[in-house]
Amino acid sequence: MGQTDVGRRSFIKAAIAAGVAAVVVGGGLYYWFSAGGGGRRTLYIYNWYEDWGQWAEQTFEAQKAGVDVVWTTYDSNEVWYTAIVGNQPVDIAVGETDWVQKAIAEGLAQPIDEGKIPNLRYVDSRLLEPFKKDGRLYSVPISVGMYCLLYNKNRVSPEPDSWGVLWDEKYKGKILMPDYGIYAVQMTALYIGDDPYNPKKWDEIKELLIQQKPLVKKYWSSYEEAMQLFISEDVWVGLLTAGRAIRAAKEYNWPGTFTVPKEGAMTWIDSQFIAKTSQNPDLAHEFINFSLSGEAGAKFIEIEKYKHVSSAALEKIAPEDRKFYEWPKEWKLYPMVALSEDVRRKIDELWTEVKLA
Numbered sequence: 001m002g003q004t005d006v007g008r009r010s011f012i013k014a015a016i017a018a019g020v021a022a023v024v025v026g027g028g029l030y031y032w033f034s035a036g037g038g039g040r041r042t043l044y045i046y047n048w049y050e051d052w053g054q055w056a057e058q059t060f061e062a063q064k065a066g067v068d069v070v071w072t073t074y075d076s077n078e079v080w081y082t083a084i085v086g087n088q089p090v091d092i093a094v095g096e097t098d099w100v101q102k103a104i105a106e107g108l109a110q111p112i113d114e115g116k117i118p119n120l121r122y123v124d125s126r127l128l129e130p131f132k133k134d135g136r137l138y139s140v141p142i143s144v145g146m147y148c149l150l151y152n153k154n155r156v157s158p159e160p161d162s163w164g165v166l167w168d169e170k171y172k173g174k175i176l177m178p179d180y181g182i183y184a185v186q187m188t189a190l191y192i193g194d195d196p197y198n199p200k201k202w203d204e205i206k207e208l209l210i211q212q213k214p215l216v217k218k219y220w221s222s223y224e225e226a227m228q229l230f231i232s233e234d235v236w237v238g239l240l241t242a243g244r245a246i247r248a249a250k251e252y253n254w255p256g257t258f259t260v261p262k263e264g265a266m267t268w269i270d271s272q273f274i275a276k277t278s279q280n281p282d283l284a285h286e287f288i289n290f291s292l293s294g295e296a297g298a299k300f301i302e303i304e305k306y307k308h309v310s311s312a313a314l315e316k317i318a319p320e321d322r323k324f325y326e327w328p329k330e331w332k333l334y335p336m337v338a339l340s341e342d343v344r345r346k347i348d349e350l351w352t353e354v355k356l357a
Contacts, residue, residue, distance in 0.1 A: 042068045043283050046080035047094040052303045084108050084275045091278040097269045098338035104138045109273040112137045116285040119292035122310040139273035140288050141309045146242045147183050148265045152256040155236040163191040163261045172215045176238025179219035181351025190263045209354045243306040246324045264332030
């Protein structure tokens with residue numbers, strides 16, 4: 001995930017592809033219209049996987065003669081949503097499930113022609129269900145992750161199998177929680193056997209989260225900061241993503257791992273859809289198909305450390321790394337989907353009360 005940034009290289013490519021000549025003068029970028037466009041096509045992609053994006057942009061361009069890719073990264077779904085609503089050039093946008101569902105409901109996404117994406121055969125059909133409307137597919141997953149339980153294997157014993165460990169006095173001052181009400185509330189709802197999409201036990205959830213406060217070392221708002229707290233052993237156990245656990249273990253030799261407690265965990269899906277503003281839907285289908293290839297998926301895992309949806313990708317990564325991405329079938333995973341306005345309001349109100357308590 002990265003910040004909004006259409007780089008100078010991408011800007012110049014886009015200008016040239018549109019039949020515009022560009023030149024840097026005195027540290028500034030100036031451009032003027034020129035005749036023709038040389039038959040080139042430009043694909044505008046909004047995708048927050050910045051590092052993998054550099055590889056994907058270059059590789060796809062090398063495979064497709066006469067194609068320029070303009071890759072915009074961002075740190076908020078609002079960026080691509082605003083771009084599409086504002087009729088800016090967007091061919092493909094990648095977002096979280098609830099935002100993509102919102103885009104589909106509002107008619108901001110074009111239906112997917114599944115016949116043009118043969119690599120869909122590598123994707124678990126269950127991951128497609130949240131993105132169907134009236135029997136048609138409108139978005140294609142690219143990665144899947146979890147808000148799960150991370151713990152330091154040298155510090156936490158026995159191995160935890162319940163979210164209850166986050167209320168264990170033994171780990172006071174070593175527990176990490178998110179400063180996002182939705183993640184905290186849904187996890188607590190699962191812990192007490194409530195519905196994470198439409199909780200009924202609001203008072204119990206609030207009381208538990210207030211009871212937990214004295215035990216918490218930090219409420220994180222930055223994924224990177226949260227990961228570093230685990231690596232430095234300032235915290236030993238907490239709620240974070242599986243991707244950060246994998247990165248910490250592989251890149252920093254963190255002696256920890258992640259698991260899904262017996263009560264279950266929330267699963268997020270990043271998916272890519274073709275925007276209503278797309279002028280190149282056929283080319284967009286080609287890129288989505290490319291992104292699901294074994295090569296692209298393996299490179300995604302190598303660079304981003306998140307689980308790619310393509311089963312072909314797992315066949316191309318090192319056997320010792322597959323343990324991070326072959327999740328047990330008995331894990332209870334609940335997809336994060338768009339919540340009702342009433343539930344969102346109650347979560348916001350509850351979390352405010354918890355933080356002020």
